[in-house]
Amino acid sequence: MNIWKMDFFRSTFTYILLLFLSACGDHDEIGLPIDSQKSSTEKTAVVVGAGLSGLSAAYELEQLGFDVTVLEARDRIGGRVATVEMGQQSGEIGGEFIDGETVHKELHRYAHLFDVELANTGYEGSIQSGAYYIDDNLVSYDEFDESYSAPVVTDYYRFYDELSLLADIVPDPEKPLILEAAVELDKRNVQSWIDELQLHPSAKQLAEQFVRGEFDEPKDLSLLHLAQYAKVYENVSDDDVESFRFLKGGQAMTSAFAKNISGDILLNQAVTNIQQVDNKITVTTVSDDTYTSDVIVVTVPLKVLNKITFTPALPDELTQAAKNINYGTHSKVLLRYSKRFWLEHNLGGDTVVASLPTGWTWETTERQGGEGGILIAYTSGDFSKMQQHWSDQQVIDTRLAEIELMYPGSSQYFVEAKSQSWLNEQWTKGGFLAYGPGQMSAYWDLFKQPVGRIYFAGEHTDTLYLGYMEGAVRSGVRVAKQISELKL
Numbered sequence: 001m002n003i004w005k006m007d008f009f010r011s012t013f014t015y016i017l018l019l020f021l022s023a024c025g026d027h028d029e030i031g032l033p034i035d036s037q038k039s040s041t042e043k044t045a046v047v048v049g050a051g052l053s054g055l056s057a058a059y060e061l062e063q064l065g066f067d068v069t070v071l072e073a074r075d076r077i078g079g080r081v082a083t084v085e086m087g088q089q090s091g092e093i094g095g096e097f098i099d100g101e102t103v104h105k106e107l108h109r110y111a112h113l114f115d116v117e118l119a120n121t122g123y124e125g126s127i128q129s130g131a132y133y134i135d136d137n138l139v140s141y142d143e144f145d146e147s148y149s150a151p152v153v154t155d156y157y158r159f160y161d162e163l164s165l166l167a168d169i170v171p172d173p174e175k176p177l178i179l180e181a182a183v184e185l186d187k188r189n190v191q192s193w194i195d196e197l198q199l200h201p202s203a204k205q206l207a208e209q210f211v212r213g214e215f216d217e218p219k220d221l222s223l224l225h226l227a228q229y230a231k232v233y234e235n236v237s238d239d240d241v242e243s244f245r246f247l248k249g250g251q252a253m254t255s256a257f258a259k260n261i262s263g264d265i266l267l268n269q270a271v272t273n274i275q276q277v278d279n280k281i282t283v284t285t286v287s288d289d290t291y292t293s294d295v296i297v298v299t300v301p302l303k304v305l306n307k308i309t310f311t312p313a314l315p316d317e318l319t320q321a322a323k324n325i326n327y328g329t330h331s332k333v334l335l336r337y338s339k340r341f342w343l344e345h346n347l348g349g350d351t352v353v354a355s356l357p358t359g360w361t362w363e364t365t366e367r368q369g370g371e372g373g374i375l376i377a378y379t380s381g382d383f384s385k386m387q388q389h390w391s392d393q394q395v396i397d398t399r400l401a402e403i404e405l406m407y408p409g410s411s412q413y414f415v416e417a418k419s420q421s422w423l424n425e426q427w428t429k430g431g432f433l434a435y436g437p438g439q440m441s442a443y444w445d446l447f448k449q450p451v452g453r454i455y456f457a458g459e460h461t462d463t464l465y466l467g468y469m470e471g472a473v474r475s476g477v478r479v480a481k482q483i484s485e486l487k488l
């Protein structure tokens with residue numbers, strides 16, 4: 001078992017205690033003697049998952065005086081936030097962009113609290129941030145606005161106008177179901193709504209790519225989910241959207257959480273069983289270690305929740321919800337080039353692509369030195385699903401060929417790539433939650449309430465920023481507040 005972080009005295013104490021127990025031949029209903037260290041008056045919590053939601057929950061619970069143990073299945077912390085080194089540079093294989101501080105408030109708060117540096121995204125000065133790739137043409141954002149074929153432009157902006165109208169009908173984004181037409185809207189898929197708008201074919205492709213990239217395939221997304229999102233972002237200026245990332249990568253943020261949590265964060269400890277008896281929780285992990293606590297916070301993505309056996313079983317509606325709730329499929333390929341060829345086009349590397357499987361590209365290394373840079377190719381929805389059984393090399397070659405189409409001659413600068421499919425990750429099995437038609441009415445509130453002493457957190461339980469890092473940390477804060485109301 002790897003121990004991410006363990007206070008020296010605690011580890012020494014544990015070691016001595018283990019020696020003592022083994023000398024007594026007394027191991028155990030309670031495999032690792034975590035509980036034996038605690039006095040009976042201490043409030044104890046186990047957190048399952050060391051993604052941002054688990055880390056923020058653990059941190060907040062410690063502020064409330066809980067003795068916390070975090071159990072993580074992977075051999076690293078961070079979950080869907082992970083930074084990879086490529087040459088002298090680095091990039092994100094999962095969560096990356098952060099909105100302005102009036103939007104992603106909690107992430108900014110934690111970054112300030114732990115002194116984690118944020119960096120603005122994009123280039124400054126004369127370099128335009130990016131371009132559309134439409135009908136085999138690369139059209140810079142300015143050109144698109146000023147002189148691109150009028151019907152494409154007007155229809156593309158009409159799509160966003162219609163989105164605003166959709167936002168107008170949602171009274172409260174935190175309670176989307178109070179909308180009178182909620183059930184009707186929820187039953188509809190976004191594709192049928194886009195079809196009805198009768199957009200110019202290229203504008204329609206751009207609109208579909210937007211939905212696919214932000215959520216999932218338009219046919220698989222509830223129109224109510226899109227309306228709720230539109231409401232959340234109704235008054236947010238473009239300058240505040242995706243305007244930051246962590247200067248030293250998402251890993252800097254997750255490590256900062258870990259450094260500020262004094263309890264143990266135990267890696268390679270996939271939780272297999274959670275038993276709840278008389279207000280006590282007993283957790284068993286893959287290595288047969290057991291932990292007991294007063295409360296447990298389960299933060300695992302829904303797609304892997306049913307791998308855990310609960311005793312007594314979770315209410316059927318939760319099990320069904322975990323099985324059915326749709327997750328968007330998203331994959332990234334990080335392509336390191338020896339030259340930032342996009343700058344030669346006076347572009348920042350952002351490319352919104354209408355008609356290729358790569359829906360978006362962007363540079364992730366604007367604030368990193370060196371002549372070369374890393375371009376991310378982001379593929380979502382069915383385009384991402386269809387490559388589930390491809391080899392990494394096949395995915396990389398396909399993305400490279402697409403980028404060569406957009407930026408002829410670029411392949412000569414290719415150095416190396418890293419391909420990341422979240423659908424294939426055994427502890428995630430998808431990108432992030434994207435409610436399918438009918439699912440918000442059926443499942444919206446389910447994981448926001450505890451089942452006895454079992455609490456749920458994770459981006460999928462947030463009310464505002466589903467599918468975001470902000471949603472994950474907000475859920476950690478929310479769950480700690482709920483637990484603080486328990487009389488322990």
Ligand SMILES: Cc1cc2nc3c(=O)[nH]c(=O)nc-3n(C[C@H](O)[C@H](O)[C@H](O)COP(=O)(O)OP(=O)(O)OC[C@H]3O[C@@H](n4cnc5c(N)ncnc54)[C@H](O)[C@@H]3O)c2cc1C
Binds near residue numbers: 093428459
């Ligand atoms: C490709 C991609 C791009 C993204 N881009 C952005 C972005 O630009 N901006 C943004 O804000 N968000 C983005 N996100 C979303 C963001 O990364 C997530 O919303 C957030 O990181 C989720 O955090 P979490 O704690 O809820 O879940 P996770 O990070 O998935 O954490 C859950 C943890 O539980 C662990 N686990 C699972 N099962 C068990 C078990 N049985 N026992 C113990 N541990 C277990 C997992 O290993 C994992 O570490 C992106 C996501 C993806 C996939």
